[in-house]
Amino acid sequence: MTSTRARRIAGGAALAAAGLLAYQVAKYKRGTRQRFEMKEGPAPGTPEFSRLVSAMTGAPLLLGNRVKVMRNGSTLDAMVEAISSAKKTIDCSSYIYWPGPTADRFSEAFIERARAGVEVNLVFDGYGSAKLDGDHLERLRHSGVNVSIFRPVRWYNLRKLNNRMHRRILVVDGALAFVGGVGIADVWTGDAQDPEHWRETHLRVEGPAVVDIFGAFMENWTEATKGILTGTHIADPPSFDDGVALQVTRSTPTGGATAATELFYAAVAGARERLWLTTAYFAPDRTFEEVLCHAARRGVDVRVLVNGHKVDKEVARQAGHRSYGKLLEAGARMFEYDRTMLHAKVLLVDGGWANVGSANFDSRSFDLDLEINVAVLDPGLVEELSDHFLEDLKVSEEIDIESWRKRPLRKRAAEYATEVLQQSL
Numbered sequence: 001m002t003s004t005r006a007r008r009i010a011g012g013a014a015l016a017a018a019g020l021l022a023y024q025v026a027k028y029k030r031g032t033r034q035r036f037e038m039k040e041g042p043a044p045g046t047p048e049f050s051r052l053v054s055a056m057t058g059a060p061l062l063l064g065n066r067v068k069v070m071r072n073g074s075t076l077d078a079m080v081e082a083i084s085s086a087k088k089t090i091d092c093s094s095y096i097y098w099p100g101p102t103a104d105r106f107s108e109a110f111i112e113r114a115r116a117g118v119e120v121n122l123v124f125d126g127y128g129s130a131k132l133d134g135d136h137l138e139r140l141r142h143s144g145v146n147v148s149i150f151r152p153v154r155w156y157n158l159r160k161l162n163n164r165m166h167r168r169i170l171v172v173d174g175a176l177a178f179v180g181g182v183g184i185a186d187v188w189t190g191d192a193q194d195p196e197h198w199r200e201t202h203l204r205v206e207g208p209a210v211v212d213i214f215g216a217f218m219e220n221w222t223e224a225t226k227g228i229l230t231g232t233h234i235a236d237p238p239s240f241d242d243g244v245a246l247q248v249t250r251s252t253p254t255g256g257a258t259a260a261t262e263l264f265y266a267a268v269a270g271a272r273e274r275l276w277l278t279t280a281y282f283a284p285d286r287t288f289e290e291v292l293c294h295a296a297r298r299g300v301d302v303r304v305l306v307n308g309h310k311v312d313k314e315v316a317r318q319a320g321h322r323s324y325g326k327l328l329e330a331g332a333r334m335f336e337y338d339r340t341m342l343h344a345k346v347l348l349v350d351g352g353w354a355n356v357g358s359a360n361f362d363s364r365s366f367d368l369d370l371e372i373n374v375a376v377l378d379p380g381l382v383e384e385l386s387d388h389f390l391e392d393l394k395v396s397e398e399i400d401i402e403s404w405r406k407r408p409l410r411k412r413a414a415e416y417a418t419e420v421l422q423q424s425l
Contacts, residue, residue, distance in 0.1 A: 073190045
């Protein structure tokens with residue numbers, strides 16, 4: 001094949017991919033103009049709200065779980081410790097597994113357990129973990145680790161390429177799980193002290209909810225491998241007398257409203273006193289703009305904490321700016337985190353309900369990607385997460401409405417220009 005012909009074929013493939021992506025973005029954009037409406041929803045933390053979420057998403061309320069909130073690099077240390085303690089099975093899925101010392105550390109831990117006779121199953125997203133080279137994967141497989149790629153970037157997979165496995169899950173012996181926003185990469189080490197070390201929130205879970213968390217892993221594993229896991233993978237974790245209630249929402253795009261969309265909308269619509277949101281990417285559509293503004297107007301303390309200039313995708317930040325004016329006019333308060341990249345995804349509503357997971361507050365998480373969210377119904381844990389939120393506000397800049405109104409025209413134009421592009425990132 002001549003170089004000229006090869007370039008033409010490559011160019012044609014790239015054009016086809018770009019056309020398909022544009023079509024998908026337009027389709028989702030058209031389909032989310034008006035999602036749904038709820039005049040007066042039940043308050044998060046109440047039995048009625050839990051029943052509503054269960055009815056909408058199929059996620060049951062599970063009692064008797066032990067939960068530990070984890071922040072930043074300590075999460076990775078706890079995960080490696082859990083991996084090293086595995087006796088029978090390790091199941092891990094991650095959107096991000098980037099080359100570097102952290103990936104090497106995890107891989108060595110996986111390899112050590114595989115050689116000790118533990119069944120180790122890993123599934124990485126084909127887009128998010130595309131940086132991982134073949135030699136690294138081969139080393140894992142050669143050592144007895146089962147590794148699969150979820151929707152690898154291939155010409156025959158273009159139809160699903162924009163629907164990514166954004167989940168981050170680790171389940172050990174069917175009894176201990178980690179879930180949240182942490183990826184396996186060097187940026188998640190440290191303690192958010194500088195731009196090379198990100199700010200993150202994750203959960204360590206024991207109890208009945210581990211089975212539901214594993215279910216999200218197996219959904220991706222089964223698609224990638226055609227295999228169904230049984231035995232210790234789906235153990236019967238004990239219910240703890242001192243445990244708390246959790247609700248695990250698995251979100252998979254099928255063309256209609258996803259579970260993440262329904263969960264977040266219901267939570268915002270049902271807020272009575274407080275709604276504090278931390279998210280890496282904030283780009284609400286019209287429906288979510290309206291429900292947030294309505295919450296602020298009815299007296300709810302609405303505060304949104306997003307990334308400032310340290311964000312890893314400036315185009316996503318610009319897309320979110322489009323909504324600032326409406327929210328500020330309604331009485332919501334907007335903050336931009338200035339220390340490093342803010343990657344945490346936490347929603348706090350009133351005094352007894354919080355959600356931690358992989359989903360951001362944007363159309364990619366709501367409409368395109370596979371996500372997992374864990375709702376916690378416990379005043380003590382909600383208070384702990386609230387303290388973290390207030391600590392983050394201390395290193396953030398609040399957006400003043402008068403200054404916002406005076407921003408230059410070129411900035412306003414950039415906000416609108418990046419709105420659609422943001423969905424392809």
